[in-house]
Every structure is written in C-alpha cells, then in structure tokens.
Amino acid sequence: MQIQTTVGKIQDQEAQAIVVNLFEGVAAPDGATGAVDAALGGAIRALIAAGDFRGKRNEVAVLYPGGGLPARRVLVVGLGKAEKFTVEGIRQAAATAARKARDLGVTQLHTVVHGAGVGAIEMETAAQAMVEGTILGLYRYQELKTQLEDVRPNVETLTLVEFDPAKLAALEAGAAAGRVIAEATCLARDLINRPANLATPSTIAETARTLAEAVGLQCRIMEKAEIEALGMGAFLSVNKGGGEPAKMVILEHNAGREDLPAVVLVGKGITFDSGGISIKPSQDLWKMKDDMAGAAAVIGALCATAQLNLPLRVVGLAPLTENMPDALASKPGDVVKSLKGLTVEIHSTDAEGRMLLIDALTYAGTFKPQAIVDIATLTGAQAVALGTPAAAVMGDEALVARLRAAGEASYDRVWPMPLFEEYGEQLKSDVADVCHVGSRAGGCITAGFFLSKFVPEGIPWAHIDMAAQGLADDDRPYIPRGGAGFGVRLLVEMLRRWNG
Template identity: 45%
Template structure:
C-alpha cells in the first residue's frame, strides 16, 4: 500500500477525486462552509454522529463532494490513541467497498502522534492475509492520502510512520505463514532478503556452525526435528563505527509441539505463532530499512522447531549452554528460554549498550496481562522506562513486572546449575529470572509477548506487536544520542562475527 502526505483543507478535500473520504471529527469540531464541514455539522446537530472515538456515519453521493463515499468518524479529543481507533474503525468499514484510493482528513490542529496513528491504523485495519489462499481476495486498498494543514511540518513523522507500518505488516505476514512454509530455513531466507534490499549485514548459521560456537542449549531444542536449526545475525550500521549497538533477540520457534512434554491438541495450530518474537525482529529491521535511523542495531534470531522425535531432548536431560552453565530440562515445553539463553550469551561479543529479547514465552503472562499489554522485565531502570515510554508513544503497550531474587528459588536443581522451569506460580517471572542469569553483562530487558503477538478466535492472526514499540524505542535512542563525526575508513573496526564463515547446511 502506498501512503502520501498532502497539504489539504476540507474545501480542497471535497474536490479530490478518490473512491472514499474518511473525515475525522473531534469533540471540538466547528463546522465551516465547505461541503464536508456542513455534512459533519448537520450529522452532529441531528445526533446521527457522535464525536466519540470509533463512532461512524457513512454518506453516499453527498452534494459538493467528489468522492462517492464519505465516512464521518468520531475522533474524541484528536489524540493519537483516539485517531487510531477512529481510522481503524473507518477503514474496516470500507473493506468490502471496493475502494482503492482513500483520502483521510485529519482534524485541524493535529499533532505528530495523530499522523502516526492514522498511517499505522490504516495499515493494520486494511491488512488481509491471502498468501496461501487459492483466491486471494480482500486486499483492495492501494493508495492512501493523508490530508493535514501543513505537510512539511509532519514530513519526518510521516516517513517514520510508513516505516513502522511496513514493518508491522512484514511481521504479521511472516508469522501468519503456516509452519510447513515458515520454517527456520525460510526465516533465514527472509533475513537475507532484507539485508539485500536495505544494505544490512547478514549471516545465517546452520547446525554445524551453531554447534561449533557451543550453543548446546539451543541445539537441544532443535534435535527432535527434521528441520535444521538456523541462527540469524542481522546488523544495521546506521551510527558511527565505534558506537555500541542495541541488540534485539527474537525467539524463533517456528512450531512448538511441546516436545516430549507434548501440548494438548486443541489450538495447537496456534503454536506456529511461537516465532512471534523472531517475526517482530524481522519486522523491526524492515522498518529500519525504510527509515535508516542513525543508530547501530543487531538482530539475533535463534530459530528451530520443538518436536517429539526419538532424538528429542527428554525431561531430566542436562545440557550445557554457550555460557558454560548447565541446565536441567524438567519440561521440554519450556523451550523458548533454552534457545534465548544462548543468543543472550552470544550478544556479549557485540559489547551492546542494551539488549532486548522478545518472546512468546509463557502462558502465565497471558493470564497476568491478557492481550492488552506485553510483559516487561528488566534489570535496568533506565531501559525499562525507555521501553515503557516507547510503548505509550507507539500505542503498543507494555507493563513492567518484578524480578525479585526470591522468584529464582524455584529454578534450583540438584543436578545442574539451573532448572528450566520453577513451577506454575509466577511462571512468567521465573522464566524471566532464568533469562536474567545469562544477561548480567549488559543492560537487559525481556518482553513476553505471548498475549499480544497474535489473536485467537474469529480474528485469529498475528498482530505484528511489538514492532511499533521497538521502532519507537530505537528512534528515540537515535535522536537522544550525540551526533558523531563519521569515522575514518582506516579507523573503522569490523563488526563482530561468528567463528565460522561456512555456509549453513
């Protein structure tokens, strides 16, 4: 979908030739003399329209308006949150209308958050998964014009919003693919495609290279599947050569059967979404490719299947992680932390300024926070505050959870350095405490997105969260960092690489 930002008032908008107009109406709206204002004013006066966010009124072939369809959408106080709700409802109402070219008129006095919300809300509401359908119908909207008072003022915010929208859609598309297509190998290919299109550095390692590095915990999860594991390393070098990068680590379990500790069959199909963390990292890099912020970012994706084969890891097995710590596997369905811990240790070689891991990690987090907010765990207050603020700004919310030392007591083992589970009580926290053991050498945060990365029921599908949060965090960090002089070529240091450069097999 193509987005375009235009300087248009309501009188200009009424003359625009398009398939539909979405006009946002706030609680402080004052009608002018143009056809759109008069239409909205009459609707409000007759109480056929409310300015409450999400309330709609459709009109057809209105006098003085070139577009055949007009959707008047209540936008409350005009804030980003209300605009997002209004645009999402309006665009959803036009899904089956055949509209290909849409004009969205933002309220007078709108701020940057409203522009961002209009773009992202439109992209989210118009997304339809069609990749594996025999009749790919439903993706009708092709071009969206966003009308504001002064397009130049919102140029940067609009460009960032388009990048976020493309990143969210990319993440949703990858996560929605069936597990026989979205294999670890496919994720590696997608990473290479992003690197080629946007100039990232990319390395994709196979089982031999992963074993040579010493990722015994990661490979223990993969050993029960015929699909070979992949370890993906993506790098965006937008900052100065010596700047410490931010590392994003995404859990990439492309299908989670539970392994020997097998899951119930009901809704097991949704375990294709267990690579939602990996999808969000790929989606974030898709957005970085468009926006090109001045910051160094590394993406690490350990990806494999968790299957119950004769070679699969068993409850009671003990494995050795990349850090050298031994792990007693008491439950093979607690596999995400086993692949993430090795990736966290690998992150040390980049000497990062911060590391954020993203994972559909625990059902316990769904019980605690539902599908509204992602769980945020962090050993660093400043990092936690930055991520929380980014979530608020991006309307991609999270909530900080505790990390008291006492929560780690249940992870004690008589036979290894640590067990991989600690009982049902506080399950999301004990999972985070497990990961914290492998993240002591840098500021670290963990986002448990088990409740927010996808939806079940009639709306089943990936959400693309928390791409919005991650991109907003990175953009804020880039803006707050001092502008560094470009490094001389002779002084440029190569980015850290794995010990093996062999091709994945």
C-alpha cells in the first residue's frame, strides 16, 4: 500500500472517498467533520437527528455528496465515547473505515487523522496508529487462492490529510513507522497462515534469509550438524521424528556493534505440532501450523527493527523443526541432555516447544545481551488462564514491566504470572536433573519455571506465552481470522523504548 501525507482541508480533497469521524453523543459536529457537514448542507447532523448514526465505536455511515464536495463518497466512522477513547480506538476506526471503503470498491482513500484533534493524542502517535490500523485491517491471505474474480481489490493508496502545516513532520514520521511495523506484522501473518507443507523449517529459513538481505540484517542458518555438535540435545529430541532436519535462524541487527546494548529475542518455531508420540486429537489439528508463531514474531520484529534502524544490537533466534511421530521419535520417559548440561526427562512429547527454547535460551548467552525475551505458543493453560485479550508474561520484574508498558501502547497486551519456587516442585525427576512438565495445575507457570532453569546466569529474561494469540478464530477490526501476527508490535515497541 502507498502511504501519502498532505496538508489541506479534508473537504477540499478530490478523492474516491474521504473519511471523517464523530464521537458518540455529539449532536452538532465541529472541526473537520463539521466542515464536511456544512458542505453537505447538514447531512451528517440529519443522520444524527434521525438516529441513523450515533457515533458508536466502529459504526460507519456512507454519504454521497452529489456535487457538494469534490469527493465521490464520505465515510463517517464512530469513535465511541470521548472519555474512553485511546490510541487503540484510532487503530480500530482506521481499520473499520478502510474495510468499508474496500467493500465499496474504493482504491484511493483520503482521511483525517482520528484522535489528533479533539482526541488530544499526539500527531506522531495518532498517525502511526492510523497506518497500522489500515494496513492490518485490510490484510488478506490470498497467495494460494486462484479464483479471485469476484473479490474486491484492496485499497491501494491511503492519504492522511492534516490542516496544520506545523504538524506535517510528525504526521510523516508516524506514518512511516506505522507502515514498517504493520508490514512486519503482515509478514508474520503470512508465515503463520502458510500451510505446514509449504512453511517447513527449510522454507522458513530461506524466507528469513531473503528478508534479511532486503532489509539489511545479518543472517546465518545453523544447520543440524552444528546444532548436534554444540550439544543441543533437547532441541534435537523434538526433531527426531521430523521429516526435515532442524535449523536455527540467527538474525542480527547492528551485528558486531559491541558499543550498543544487546537484546536477544527467541521465538519458538514448531512448523507443525502433531504432538509426536503423545499425539494430539484430530479435531482442529490443522491449527497446529501456527506453532511457529513465536518464530514468525521474532522474524517480523527483526525486519522492523532494521528498517527503523533502532540504536540497539538486536539478535533474533528462531529454532525450527516439526514435531512428528515415527519409529525414531522421542518417547515419554526418554532422557536427553541439554546444551546447558542438565539432563531432562520427557513425560509428554506434546510439550515439545520448551525443549527447543531451553537450548536456544542457553545459546542466547553467547551474545552477552542485556536481556533475553522468548515468545512462544507454549501452553493450553495460558489460554485457559487469560483467554485471547492478553498473553502471559513472567520473569525479571523490570523486563516484565517493559513488556507490559509496550503491550499497553501496542495493544499486544501481556499480563504477569508469578514464578514462585513452589512451582518448581512439580518438575522434580527420579531419573534426570529435571522433568520438563508438571501437573495440569499452573501449567503455564510451570512451563515458564522450567525455561528459567536454562537462562544464562545474571541475564534478565522474560517469557511470553501467547498460545491463545497465534490464530484468531474471530474477525476483529484489524485482526482478520487466521494468523494474528501477535508479538511483532509488542517486541518492536519494547525495543523502540529501550533507551528511554
């Protein structure tokens, strides 16, 4: 999508459609909406008076000027109650208006920046949210569809219109950041939505290499022989039944810059999770193509980090393998040796993601980072505990606080879980140093506690369990059904705020 900015009056724009807004309960619009209403002879006030438009959040009305304005259509989008309006409301309003415009066949859309006027939200922040909402709301996964004759084309050009020339620089900066972050999220969505016969460890690794070349990241693909030579026995225990060799993607932004703070992001990359020998039920098993959503988030976040040229050294690790059953696959009761040297007893091969992560977390220490953050579709217990509104986060308190703040800003929200020592009692093993699962009680937390045993000593670490956020089952304003791309905006926002 082409993103443009311009200084002028929205009512003067010659466009296929223009977008203005209205808060709930407003009877006489003012500002840009009032100017459009005046040009239309009070048509918006008439809609309000008749009760046909009330300004409720994400409500949309369409008006046809008939010569009163140079635009062919006017879309009025509701922002809800003014006292409850936030940056998230901007994203949703932008997405709602863009989808309605697409339904009408509009390919060139001009819009005011919601929230930057009476909403009192800073222009750069509002512009970023406008572009994020529009691009994310219009996202469709169509690369495998062959019959698109009756599908409306997407909006091709979005023009943000601002009356005050003094705000143009902030408008442009916000729009540019919003585009980078939204496109990185869409990249993650593509990787998640792609079926597992196409999104294999090798194809995801090659995609990451291609993306790295395009945005200026350093990329190295660690092959199975090196993984084995290093002693990543936990990681390889999952790959024993896989149809392809395990790989680990290593992406670096500002590689070699020892003068910059280093942060390592680790993303779980199970390209399909059958459960292995502890095989899953067949119902909804197709959804397990999303078990690499953590890796997709890390790859997307690193691409955005490079394009935004953040003043950090950022490393992304994406360990990749399938989890499949065959005669060589790991079995419940097996014991394997991790990169850290601890032996691990396997009780369920369907708790495989943590086995990849522990070796990747240990390996992350080789980069001598200030912090390590891992993200994974790890436990069904997270979905039970928190549902879809928030992922679980646990670990170092200061790092968790960073992630919570970034989550509130990006609306990729996280909620803290404790890591009390008592949870570790469930992980005792009679035959190994540690068992990799506990009981069903507190399963999200015991998984995190298990991971904590393999984090390099002295390095702040946080774990994000986003099991309920990988795939969206319901269509939301800027999150269509399918791969959500959760975590990209969260991680990028954390990194953008890193140096205060």
